[in-house]
Amino acid sequence: YMESPEEEAVVSTQSTGNPSPATQPANSPLSVHKQAFYSTSSCVAALALNCADSREYQSVITKLLDNLKSKDMSCSVRLFALLTLGGIGKYRDLSEHQDLQKVIMSSFNSPTEEVKSAASYALGNVSVGNLTLYLPFILGEIQSNPKRQYLLLHSLKEVITSMSDHEENITVLKNYVPDIWNLLVRYMESPEEGSRKIVAACLGKLMLIDHESLLPKLLEYRSSASPFARSTVVTAIKYTVKEEPQPIDPMLRQYIGQFLSLLEDEDLNVRRMALVTLNSTAHNKPALIRDHMEEILPNLYKETTIKLKREVEMGPFKYPVDDALDNRKAAFECMYTVLQNCMDRVNIFQFLDHIEIGLKDVPDIKMLTYLMVLRLIHINLTL
Numbered sequence: 001y002m003e004s005p006e007e008e009a010v011v012s013t014q015s016t017g018n019p020s021p022a023t024q025p026a027n028s029p030l031s032v033h034k035q036a037f038y039s040t041s042s043c044v045a046a047l048a049l050n051c052a053d054s055r056e057y058q059s060v061i062t063k064l065l066d067n068l069k070s071k072d073m074s075c076s077v078r079l080f081a082l083l084t085l086g087g088i089g090k091y092r093d094l095s096e097h098q099d100l101q102k103v104i105m106s107s108f109n110s111p112t113e114e115v116k117s118a119a120s121y122a123l124g125n126v127s128v129g130n131l132t133l134y135l136p137f138i139l140g141e142i143q144s145n146p147k148r149q150y151l152l153l154h155s156l157k158e159v160i161t162s163m164s165d166h167e168e169n170i171t172v173l174k175n176y177v178p179d180i181w182n183l184l185v186r187y188m189e190s191p192e193e194g195s196r197k198i199v200a201a202c203l204g205k206l207m208l209i210d211h212e213s214l215l216p217k218l219l220e221y222r223s224s225a226s227p228f229a230r231s232t233v234v235t236a237i238k239y240t241v242k243e244e245p246q247p248i249d250p251m252l253r254q255y256i257g258q259f260l261s262l263l264e265d266e267d268l269n270v271r272r273m274a275l276v277t278l279n280s281t282a283h284n285k286p287a288l289i290r291d292h293m294e295e296i297l298p299n300l301y302k303e304t305t306i307k308l309k310r311e312v313e314m315g316p317f318k319y320p321v322d323d324a325l326d327n328r329k330a331a332f333e334c335m336y337t338v339l340q341n342c343m344d345r346v347n348i349f350q351f352l353d354h355i356e357i358g359l360k361d362v363p364d365i366k367m368l369t370y371l372m373v374l375r376l377i378h379i380n381l382t383l
Contacts (some may be wrong), residue, residue: 008221008280034114037079045087061097062089068103075112082118083105085225089126090162100126105141115303120151124158128169139183149187153198156180159340160205170209172369179211181217188221188229200232211240211248215255222259228268234262234270236282238277242283256281257292268327271303277328279337286341293338293345300338303331304354325362332358339375348376 001273044060051057064081067073073081082104085094094100104126107119117180127134138159142152144329160180185208187199221233237259240248262274278296281289308323335354338346358369 009359032076034079037076037083037118041083042087044084048084048086048088049091061085061094065097065100065103068107069099075110077112077117077294078107078110078115079112079118082115082122085120086125089122089129093129095130101134108151116151117154120154121158123152124155125162127155127159128162128306131159131172131176134200136163136179139179142183142187145365149190150192150195150198152197153187153202157198157202157205160202162208164205164209173271174210177214178204180206181214185221186203188224188232189226190228196228196232197235200235201239203236204231207236207240208246209249211251215248215251219255219258221355222262224278227265227270230262230265230267231270234259234274234277238280241281241284248283249288253288253291257295260289260292260296261301268308268323272327272330274298275303275327275334278332279334282341284335290342290345293342297346297350298329301335301350301354303327304335304357328361329364329368330373332365336368336372336375339372343379352376 008085047058048057051060064085067077067081085100085104088094088101101123104123107115107122110116110119123134123138127138138152138155142149142156145152152295157191160173163169180202184199184203187195190196190199201229203214203218207218218233221229224230224233237252237256240246260274260278262270263278265271267273278289278300306324306327310320310321310323312321313319339351354370355369358365359370361369
């Protein structure tokens with residue numbers, strides 16, 4: 001059974017040759033759109049996991065590993081093999097294949113971004129199958145391999161996300177929470193914004209596992225001297241807010257006002273990340289911020305008026321740049337969300353004053369204010 005579907009998938013990816021213009025850009029190294037690989041690999045992984053004959057199951061794993069070891073295999077085959085191994089390893093311990101870890105790590109050196117991303121995904125999901133063996137390895141590699149840090153942080157995120165799905169897995173992961181926390185806070189101040197965002201996502205998801213001890217600890221870093229650390233802290237809160245009820249919600253309602261006080265931060269980027277978190281919270285769970293709107297709204301309105309214009313020279317030309325534009329866009333997006341979900345906490349006349357300001361701004365912001373005007377008209381007609 002299993003060799004047939006898997007081999008057919010491999011043959012199809014090898015024989016396709018150049019990418020089809022209908023599915024991929026001409027310069028893509030993949031034979032079809034990458035989403036097709038995720039879908040196909042999920043199907044093959046499910047079939048393998050439900051295979052009654054253990055010999056056929058093992059033959060699939062061996063074939064996938066052989067494809068990754070071969071230097072002649074295309075990027076499409078490598079991508080498919082990595083995604084399938086990740087899909088299998090998430091639910092079954094693959095540690096008996098002693099070369100698995102080495103083979104996956106070798107894919108981190110691929111010249112193709114899609115393959116490196118798939119290797120990160122595979123390492124994280126395989127770790128779920130044997131946390132004791134693979135998680136300490138990931139934590140060690142993050143510290144010892146700066147060049148691979150971003151991909152390895154993604155692997156760690158896969159582990160935390162997957163393990164937080166079931167109470168039984170959460171109990172197991174709690175044994176590693178102190179080590180994971182200590183590592184993540186070390187990289188809060190990373191100069192790379194991409195790494196900080198992954199660290200924030202990991203911190204936020206980790207707090208869903210052990211919020212009683214971690215949320216107060218995170219609050220301490222709100223007053224860090226590093227603006228990078230402060231932006232990571234407030235971004236982490238965004239990942240703790242979900243639409244469905246969570247055990248963290250009562251405690252988060254108590255603390256969220258202190259985190260959102262970073263809307264007053266002196267650093268432009270910290271304020272922008274605070275606005276993003278505010279918008280996400282107002283959209284997903286407005287009840288968390290309703291009692292804090294009196295303190296939040298003045299800082300939100302203030303951000304709609306700040307402009308930091310300068311000229312940038314590029315050769316003989318000068319171009320105007322507004323460093324505060326992204327913050328103003330984020331502020332008006334927040335206003336739109338607040339209007340939808342927290343209307344009862346808004347002084348409509350103050351709100352209209354700042355809509356008027358937005359009508360005189362750049363086109364993107366004007367469009368947001370038009371939407372808010374339409375929303376207000378609709379609300380007034382229904383009253």
